[in-house]
Amino acid sequence: MSFKIMPKEAFPDWVECLCSDHQVIGPKIHDDHYAFESIHAASEIDLGYSTTLLPPKKALMPQKETLFTFNSGSNELEANIVSEPTVLLGVHTCDLHAIALLDRVFERGYPDGHYLSRRKNTTLVSVECLQPCSDQAFCKSMGTLSVPDEFDLHLTDLGNDIAIEIGSAEGALLLEGFPAVREARQVDYPRLSRVISDKWPRFPYRLDFDVTELPSLVSLSYRSVIWDKLGERCLSCGMCTLVCPTCYCFNTVDEIDLALNSGSRTRMWDSCQLDRFALVADGHNFRANRSARLRHRFMHKAKYQSDTFGMVGCVGCGRCAQACLVHISPVDTFNELYHKRAAANHKKQEVAL
Amino acid sequence: MTMPVLEKLQTPSVYLPVMAHIRQIRQISQTEKVLTIELPGGLSLNHEPGQFVEVSVLGVGEAPISVCSSPSRSQDSFEICVRRAGDLTGVIHALKPGDPIGIRGPFGHGFPLKRFRGKDILFAPGGLGLAPARSLIQQVLDERHNYGRVIILYGARTPSDLLFQEDLARWSQRGDVELHISVDRSDEDWTGNVGVITTLFSKIQIYARNTVAITVGPPVMYRFVLLELLGIGISEGNIWLSLERRMRCGVGKCGHCQMNHIYTCQEGPVFSYAQIKYLEEAL
Numbered sequence: 001m002s003f004k005i006m007p008k009e010a011f012p013d014w015v016e017c018l019c020s021d022h023q024v025i026g027p028k029i030h031d032d033h034y035a036f037e038s039i040h041a042a043s044e045i046d047l048g049y050s051t052t053l054l055p056p057k058k059a060l061m062p063q064k065e066t067l068f069t070f071n072s073g074s075n076e077l078e079a080n081i082v083s084e085p086t087v088l089l090g091v092h093t094c095d096l097h098a099i100a101l102l103d104r105v106f107e108r109g110y111p112d113g114h115y116l117s118r119r120k121n122t123t124l125v126s127v128e129c130l131q132p133c134s135d136q137a138f139c140k141s142m143g144t145l146s147v148p149d150e151f152d153l154h155l156t157d158l159g160n161d162i163a164i165e166i167g168s169a170e171g172a173l174l175l176e177g178f179p180a181v182r183e184a185r186q187v188d189y190p191r192l193s194r195v196i197s198d199k200w201p202r203f204p205y206r207l208d209f210d211v212t213e214l215p216s217l218v219s220l221s222y223r224s225v226i227w228d229k230l231g232e233r234c235l236s237c238g239m240c241t242l243v244c245p246t247c248y249c250f251n252t253v254d255e256i257d258l259a260l261n262s263g264s265r266t267r268m269w270d271s272c273q274l275d276r277f278a279l280v281a282d283g284h285n286f287r288a289n290r291s292a293r294l295r296h297r298f299m300h301k302a303k304y305q306s307d308t309f310g311m312v313g314c315v316g317c318g319r320c321a322q323a324c325l326v327h328i329s330p331v332d333t334f335n336e337l338y339h340k341r342a343a344a345n346h347k348k349q350e351v352a353l
Numbered sequence: 354m355t356m357p358v359l360e361k362l363q364t365p366s367v368y369l370p371v372m373a374h375i376r377q378i379r380q381i382s383q384t385e386k387v388l389t390i391e392l393p394g395g396l397s398l399n400h401e402p403g404q405f406v407e408v409s410v411l412g413v414g415e416a417p418i419s420v421c422s423s424p425s426r427s428q429d430s431f432e433i434c435v436r437r438a439g440d441l442t443g444v445i446h447a448l449k450p451g452d453p454i455g456i457r458g459p460f461g462h463g464f465p466l467k468r469f470r471g472k473d474i475l476f477a478p479g480g481l482g483l484a485p486a487r488s489l490i491q492q493v494l495d496e497r498h499n500y501g502r503v504i505i506l507y508g509a510r511t512p513s514d515l516l517f518q519e520d521l522a523r524w525s526q527r528g529d530v531e532l533h534i535s536v537d538r539s540d541e542d543w544t545g546n547v548g549v550i551t552t553l554f555s556k557i558q559i560y561a562r563n564t565v566a567i568t569v570g571p572p573v574m575y576r577f578v579l580l581e582l583l584g585i586g587i588s589e590g591n592i593w594l595s596l597e598r599r600m601r602c603g604v605g606k607c608g609h610c611q612m613n614h615i616y617t618c619q620e621g622p623v624f625s626y627a628q629i630k631y632l633e634e635a636l
Contacts, residue, residue, distance in 0.1 A: 067368045071410045075453045077411075079366035109619060110367045110604035117606030222633060251601060252368070256412035263412045265368070272608060280599050281416070284572050286612070286634060296611070296634075304614035312500045 003165040003184045011162060011181030017178060018087050025059045026089035028053060036221060038348035046156065047090050051133040055095050055319065056088055057102065060118050064268045067114065067252065071262050081113050083121040086175065091126040094144040094315040096151055098245030099124065104309045105248055123170050128156040130199045136318030137200035138331045141207035144315045152339065165194045208335045214312060218302040221337045230333065231291025233326045238271030240320035241297065246313050272296055298333060367604050370409045370455030376430055378450055380518055382435045385481070386446055386521050387421065390454060391430045398431045401463025402488035403409050403595055403623040407603045408433060409455030412556050414441045417600040420459065421484040423491035434484035434516065451545055460603040461622050464489050464567065464593055472565045473501040477578050479508045479550050479570030485595050486569045497529060504531045504557055508550025512543045531557065550574065554581045561586030569595045575636050579626060589627040596635065
């Protein structure tokens with residue numbers, strides 16, 4: 001591990017430096033919330049921010065983006081692959097894990113040039129979370145309270161200084177020629193290690209079992225009554241998927257100008273929770289009820305993505321639970337499945353004895 | 354997997370269609386048209402029977418449609434059968450020969466023809482399911498010597514809903530195809546069988562151990578046809594289906610076609626019954 005030290009008072013200058021040749025997107029301060037938005041000075045952001053309504057995913061996969069434009073007269077099409085050098089600053093580690101998963105989704109099979117060109121042009125600067133960001137988060141249980149294998153720069157607040165761990169050459173480049181940054185010295189290591197060991201007890205374990213059990217647990221729970229129970233409560237509003245850092249489903253829509261000369265095909269976020277998501281042309285709906293759609297979402301996060309990518313699709317950010325109007329929470333759902341299964345196993349053992 | 358047209362043209366985006374044009378249009382029923390499509394620059398679609406393409410009309414939208422002709426029939430064009438069912442297909446029905454049409458694909462996996470060699474082949478398509486099945490029927494008939502008996506059981510709602518009637522007539526005249534047709538409801542002129550497709554099974558005798566069955570149709574049909582096929586002793590691995598889903602992107606990303614963990618557009622749309630019998634959301 002190689003890391004460097006930046007005095008905190010140099011941070012505004014560094015951000016200004018980044019802004020001079022990058023688009024910088026960070027947790028911008030609003031009256032009563034934070035949102036990942038384009039910033040131009042360090043004073044606009046707060047690296048100690050709680051959480052954001054929408055994850056930084058939107059910088060890589062915008063809610064709405066043009067896939068291509070066309071001219072109807074000449075039938076000429078032009079792919080719209082745009083990206084500019086971007087620094088995504090202040091990403092929490094849960095969201096970093098989510099981006100690592102999205103990378104795999106969009107690289108797999110037919111690579112998605114729209115996402116990947118943005119991603120390749122984006123340097124991720126994450127921050128070590130030192131305080132729980134919301135009552136709903138359960139990152140510690142999901143193993144996302146520290147950086148994944150891939151990151152560019154990772155910042156930890158040491159009080160007067162910021163420790164910067166360098167994860168990639170692209171990350172190192174962001175610090176090049178910035179005089180206030182120095183190599184870490186022997187005395188800096190215990191400082192960093194104290195901050196890290198002090199922080200862990202502040203975060204609760206909220207999952208009642210180990211996360212590695214999650215995929216097999218939900219695979220045994222396909223027919224659980226829990227899905228019907230939650231389905232009765234669920235409003236099918238799709239809010240959980242809109243705020244999810246690992247959701248990527250989309251729909252496409254064509255738009256054309258009034259004179260019918262030119263237009264575009266746009267993709268926009270879609271949600272598997274909406275009732276028409278799995279509807280086919282002859283009117284058959286393959287997930288017609290809310291419990292089936294809700295189960296699909298939980299199975300996808302807890303099992304299908306783990307089967308495909310070896311990474312659980314829920315990073316424990318808690319945004320969906322916070323956004324849900326009827327208080328459906330993944331951690332409560334997983335725990336309920338676990339206790340139901342444990343009770344059933346206990347009964348079976350008694351019968352066997 | 355065959356290499357999709359879009360890769361051959363090295364387009365920068367997997368979502369960018371290739372602009373092809375319509376060579377010919379045939380109205381084959383009140384709601385179905387068959388479009389013959391030519392790719393630009395003499396490009397061949399190079400598809401497998403059972404694969405599908407994403408069809409675009411610029412400014413209107415895009416939909417997955419299976420190819421209904423076999424690669425053995427024509428190298429420089431292919432056919433799709435389009436039912437007028439919504440906005441996009443309504444616009445496609447209004448297109449004229451020479452009009453441009455966007456194509457992406459072919460996508461997914463087709464029927465594994467090599468596994469069918471030397472076997473008797475039983476086709477049991479229902480309704481519009483004859484379209485994807487036709488691409489395989491044509492291929493099998495063009496290399497007829499590779500297969501044993503060819504039996505086709507086709508069911509449609511009414512006599513006027515029977516698709517590809519020219520093909521049906523041609524197949525019935527061939528000495529090496531056993532064709533049985535049934536309609537759910539007859540009209541005054543109909544003298545053939547009346548009843549759902551499963552009523553045709555009593556008309557045939559098969560040697561189940563050497564028979565491969567291909568069934569393509571609406572979801573509700575599968576439940577009943579599968580019972581018949583299993584009932585006459587065809588093994589689960591020898592029953593092949595093509596599943597319909599809303600394959601919005603074709604490249605395993607958009608999520609609409611997922612059956613549990615499977616992206617139908619990538620791993621399907623063709624599956625053996627053995628492959629999907631434990632897949633909860635498949636049938």
